[in-house]
Amino acid sequence: MLATLLDEYGLDDVEVxxxxxxxRDLELESIDLVTLAGLLEERYGDRVNFAEFLAGMEFDExxxxxxxxxxxHVVQSLKVAEAG
Known part of the structure; x- marks a missing residue:
């Protein structure tokens, strides 16, 4: 998913x-995180809630x-969803 997002910005050769x-490293902005959230939702549905994850963070985080x-976060969310 991240590769797809980076490819859109011509950053497909960046080592992640x-x-x-x-x-700082990928120079993605908040709108890019919204796009990433959408990709995560497409892939994992409501099992991985990226918006909720970010909402629990301070700005600096x-x-x-x-x-x-x-x-x-994704791994933990999937484990919780699988167990529940």
């Missing part, structure tokens, strides 16, 4: 690692959000 930040933290 768990510590890569969406804002959102600015420093890493790919790894999002991956952890």
């Amino acid at each position: 690692r768990m510590e890569t930040t969406f804002n 959102i600015i420093e959000l890493t790919v790894g933290r999002l991956v952890e």
Whole structure:
């Protein structure tokens, strides 16, 4: 999903690692996170609520959000959905 989003911005050659930040490293803005939220919803439905995840964060946390933290959220959300 992230590759799709980055490809739209011509960033398909950027190395993305768990510590890569969406804002500083990938230079994505809030509207791009909305797009990513839509892609997550298309893929996982209501099992992964990205908007709720972001709503629980302070502004500085959102600015420093890493790919790894999002991956952890997705994995945890899927485990909870599977168990419930």
